[in-house]
Amino acid sequence: MPSTDQRQSATFRRAVSPVEWWIAAHPRGAVPVLQVAVEGVGALDPDRLAEAVTAASDACPGTRLARKGREWVDTGRPPAVRLAASGDGTPVHRLPELQEPLLHRGGPTCEVLLVGGASPAVVFRASHAVMDAGGVLLWAADVFRALRGEPLTGATDTVTEVDLLPPLTQKPTPPTMQYPALLGERTPGTPRRTLWLRRSVDGYHAGLIARLATAIAPLCGGDAQFAVPVNLRRYAPQTRSTASLSHSLPFTVPAGQDWEATHERLLTMLAEERDAQARLDPAVLKIPQPLLRFINGALESKAVKQNRYPSHASLAHLGRVDVEEFSTASFTATALYSLSSSPAGGPVELDAVECAGHTELTLSWHDGPGIEEKATALLDLIEEALSPAKLRTPSTLLRPASRTVLPAFAAQCAATPDALAVTGPDGDLTYAELDRRSRVVATALRARGIGREDVVGVLADRTAEAVAAIWGVVRSGAAYLPLDTQHPDTRLAGILTDARAPVCLVQRPHAERAAVPAGCVTVLLDELTGEPPADWAEPATGPGDLAYVIYTSGSTGRPKGVEIEHGALANYVAWATRDLGVDASTRMPLLTSFAFDVSCTTLFLPLLVGGSVLLPRGDLNHATLRALLTEDAPTVLTMTPSLLELICELDVRPSTVRVIGAAGEVLRRSVALQALEMFGPECRVMNLYGPTEATIECLAHTFDPATDTAAGVPIGVPPDNCTAHVLDAQHRFVGPGEVGELYIGGVQLARGYRGRPDLTRTRFVRLADGTRVYRTGDVVRVTDAGVVEFLTRADDQVKVLGNRIEPAEIAQALEDHPTVSRAAVLARSRPGSEHKLLCAYVVGTSPDPAQLQAFVAERLPRYMVPATVTVVAELPRTVNGKIDVRALPDPFAGADEPAADHSGRDEVTRAVAAIWSGTLGVDPDRLADDTDFHQLGGDSLLMLSMVGAVCRDVVGAAAEPLFMARLGEIVREPTIARVAAVARDAASGGAVPAGSIPAQAVPRGETVGA
Known part of the structure; x- marks a missing residue:
């Protein structure tokens, strides 16, 4: 970094341009100041900021100029960094420091304000006599590059508008002062004080200046006259100068003209380079500063006295900026906006900046009685024109989260101690037993110092012991991290490491696995016995505390942990219990992996109202599912549509199921119709939608075959305390029938991704009104009835089971x-x-x-x-x-060439091949007997479907137990030949080979909606 002496001897200098000469000659203390504010979250160190400003001033010497005659000369003194008011909640645009002049009595031309508090900000201030808004942005970007330790771009060009523009073809016409101020008259003789009002509007809007002009024009009482500042750097795009290189183009909008015609006219004027001619007469340089200062003062006095200005308003568009360029490791910019002050005799100014998916509007005018109310009404009018309220107003009223599930669980255990809470093949648990076991687990965790905000892994099969363990983690005050026992050890260890889990509860069958990394203590669930302490007390858990963390696939190459808080979980439980009809008579099976958040529906809903959780009798297949539906009398089912489709293939007619909730992927109308036929017309089929980031489900729709006639069942409407917005690619709200990306909001939103603030900022964004929403990546549309319909994905993400x-x-x-x-x-x-x-x-x-x-x-x-x-x-x-x-080449070309000879196939092999063909969509004559099921694209659910079809169509009900007993052989060798051999033996009453069904080889339900 150059020393002070080096900076003092700097030789940068450039001519004062005509427009700068005019601006510098404003009345003392009234030279217009350009101010660009960068707001964000985090913190900026004042000393580091001062160092960065110094470095940026070396790269942008136009920030440290003083006027000597008709030249600007580098003083070598970097702009000062001042601390502004902080911590008192004062909005940036209300800070008194913004009213202070620059270039006053030999003072500096530029400075930086650092605003502390909950919403920190940096304000870059520059006298309009040396800089325009484009120059301020060049300077500010270099300051943040310096803060990040990146090379600076610099702005050392010495050009002025005289260098950029062609010679004048005719003498400029002085502007006429004939248009009244939009916001009312000013009071003569009052001190000069600028009022700024700020408004954020969602989205980027094509033809923004034209849209603003046509929104304001009806207020002007006839043809409207505007001044549109144009950045003259467009004539030399490679120019890197901080000088005042913008001129105002006069622009008339006839009464009643639409924004499209207005936009076309403005583009035509720019294409014809009208802005090159609409400029200040260079002869102004011949007027001495004292005389010009007197002229400007008289101009300002006349404008105030007569309430007449050269236009109704000045409309400036500073362009689109990337807030990442104004962020650091400790400070994340969320908005950038302009706060300018008017020149002598200047009209109302409206400045616009596009950033972070919003259009930031700032209205500036001289303060006075009633001005703020009129300015607010004008901004309301503009916002409605750009973003109609009917499109951005949520359909539900949001209330802050205020509770957790823990008091309800403790109360239910006390109210119905003898009722069955969990039933399963490893034994039943009453509410009293579940209460005791979960408190034992919680006590053991507390003894190890585990509590609020800690994350505890749970590696267990779908058992009553696992249910008690999960509730035990929650009752310890910690958050549980469910791990899928079917996942490889490498992945499980990576998840535990990423989650920074100090403890992992492990069920004995998985005790020898190498899934628990160093630094994470293994605690065997089977060894947590005994009684909870007599002085047991529920943890003081609040709605903002972490309840669980679930990992999902990550677009950056590694899985990401979604952090769900207690308030979000409690809100979901409240509305889902009501909408799914869950009560004390409910018997709800656990049909998904604990690591799939749909499992939370079963883990929490029935156990808070006295119902029961049903655990399947063994691993999920058509036989165990049939037994579950016909013998265990379930009343509410929640599962993926893929599993529902498999269940619909079963030849059963369950009579106890009242509600089916399908979640996790697209529910096709054909599957919903099959479900109604199977479970009866009195059973409700609900399509439940929600990414993990929105706590299980956040939209719901009850299928109606009479009105839901599209191929896919609608995903519905948001329930209590949840919102759904549809925005287009420019982040604008769209109307019914229009296509856009679904953004969801409300109290069920996740806290974010564990240890991934960068990813959290990318996916969890804010609307212009400050509402926090999650970008789902799902492309949808909303019907006239307000129901959301899923169409496709906006990215590469896919769903499998x-x-x-x-x-x-x-x-x-x-x-x-x-x-x-x-x-x-x-x-x-x-x-x-x-x-x-x-x-x-x-x-x-x-x-x-x-x-x-x-x-x-x-x-x-x-x-x-x-x-x-x-x-x-x-x-x-x-x-x-x-x-x-x-x-790319077709990966399936030649992959399923016909076997050399199929003539030797017996009836059983041909029947199995036909089932494979129907399951996988492959011509049976092109299936070799030794082809691997998975190499043809078969997954666990398709395998279960295939096995069920073989039992139904080939083996028969009588021999099905023999066939299912040898399922492990098929899992290890999934070929047509092996399936046919097992089917042939089973049908003939063959014996079951000893050790033929190792537990780890059997396809488990964990892979179905994991």
């Missing part, structure tokens, strides 16, 4: 293999099939597809292992840099 999959995470795992340099993963369909498969394409040094699939299987869940791996020389890209899918 309800599991969210980010292909980038799979690609990253592939690229970790030493033979792979680059990888891409896409979801593609086999010709003639609607079933989506994960297909990988890799570039590298002789990679082996089978080895790569095995490599991924050691690191990621089974449902994330690509069905195909294709080696390519390169990954073709479109002009936008995306993978060119059309240029």
Whole structure:
């Protein structure tokens, strides 16, 4: 960094331009000041900011000028950094420091204000005599580059408007002062004080200046006259100068003209370079400063006395900025806006900046009686024109979260101690027993110092012991982290490490797994016995405390942990209990993995109202599902649509099910109709929608076959304390029938991603009114009735069996293999099939597809292992840099060539091949007997469907137990030949080979909606 002496000897100098000469000659203390405010969250160190300002002033010497005659000369003195009012809640635009002049009695031309408090901000102030708004933005961007330790861009050009513009073809016409002020008359003789009002409007709006002009024009009583400042750098885009390089273009808007015509006219004027001619007469440089100061003072006095100005308003658009460029490691910018003051005789000013998905509007005018009320009404009018209230007003009233689930659980245990809380193959638990066991777990955790904000892993099968463990973690005051026992140890260890979990509760069958990393203590659930202490007390848990953390696939190559607070969980439980009809008679099966947040519906809803949780009798397959539906009398089912479709294939007619909640993926109308036929017309089928980031579900819709006629069932409307907004690509609210991305809000939003503030900022954003929302990435539309319909994804994310999959995470795992340099993963369909498969394409040094699939299987869940791996020389890209899918080879071409000879197939093998064909969408004559089921794209749910069909159509009910007893053989060797052999033996009454069904080989329900 240059020393003070070096800066003092700086030689930067440039001529004073005509417009700068005029502005500098304003009455003393009244030279207009340009102010750009950067608001954010976090903190900025004053000393580091001062160092950055000093470094940026070396790169942008136009920030430290003094006038000597008709030249600006570098003083070598960097702008000062001053601390403004902080901590008292005063908005930035109300700070008294903003009223202070610059370039006053030899004072500095630029300075920086640092505003502390809950909403910190940095305000860059520059005299308009040396700088325009474009110059301030160049300077501010370099200050933040210096704060981040990045190279500075600098602005050392010495050009002025005289250098940029062609010679005048005719003498400029002086502006006429004939237009009354929009906000009313000023009081002569009152001190000069500027009023700023700020308004954030959602979205970016094409033709913004034209839209503003046409919104204001009706207030002008006829043709409206505006001044539009134009950045003259457009004539030399490579120019890097902080000088005042903007001129105002006079612009008339006829009464009644729409914004499109206004926008076209403005573009035409710019194309014709009208702004080059509409400029200050260079002869102004010949007028001595004292005389020009007198002229400007007289101009200002006349404007106030007669209430006449050169235009109705000045409309300035500073452009679109990226707030990331104005952020640091400790400070995240959330908004940037302008706070300018008017020149002598200048009209009302309206400045606009586009940033962070919003249009920041600032209205400035001289303060006085009634002015603020009129300015507010004008901003209301403009906001309504840009973003109608009917589109941005949520349909539900939001109340802050105020409770947790813990008091209700403790009260229920005390009220119905002898009622069954959990029933399952490993034993039943009454509410008294569940209460005791969960408190034992909680006591053990507390003894290890575990409490609020700690995260405790739970690695257990779907058992009563696991249910007690999860409630025990919650009752300790900590948050539980459910782990899927079917996931590889590498992934589980990574999740525990990322979550910073100090303890992991492990069920004995998984005690020897290498899933618990160093630094995380393993506690065996089976050894937590005894009685809770007599002085047990529930934790003082509040709605803002962490309840659980669930990991989902990550687009950055690693999974991300979603943090859900107690208030969010309690809100979901309240409305879902009512809407699903959960009460003391409810018997709700646990049909998903604990690591899939739909499991929370079963873990919490029935246990808070005296109902029961049903645990399936063994691993999920058509046999256990049939037994569950016909023998266990469930009343409410929640599951993925994929599992519901499998259940609909069962030849049963359950009579006890009152409500079905389908969640996690698209619910097709055909499946909903099948469910009504199977469970009866009195059963309600509900489509429940919600990403993990919104606490299980945040929209709901009851299927009506008479009105829901589209292929996909609508995802519904937001319930209590939840909101849904649809915004287009420019972040503007859209109307009914229009397509946009779904943003959800309300008290059920997650706190964010654990340890990932950058990702949290990207996905959890704020609307212009400050409402926090989550960008779902789902493309939807809203019907005239206000019901949301899902259409597609806005990104590459796919769903497999309800599991969210980010292909980038799979690609990253592939690229970790030493033979792979680059990888891409896409979801593609086999010709003639609607079933989506994960297909990988890799570039590298002789990679082996089978080895790569095995490599991924050691690191990621089974449902994330690509069905195909294709080696390519390169990954073709479109002009936008995306993978060119059309240029990639078909991964299925030749993959299912016909076997050499099918004539030897017996009746059983042909029947099995036909079932595979129907399940996988492959021609049976092109299926070889030794083809692997998974290599054809089969997943765990499709395997269960295939096995169920074989039992139904080939084996028969009598031999089904023998066939199912050998399911492990099929899992280990999933080929047509093996399935046919097992089916043939079962049908003939063959014996069950000893040890043929190892537990870890059986497909578990954890893979169905994990």
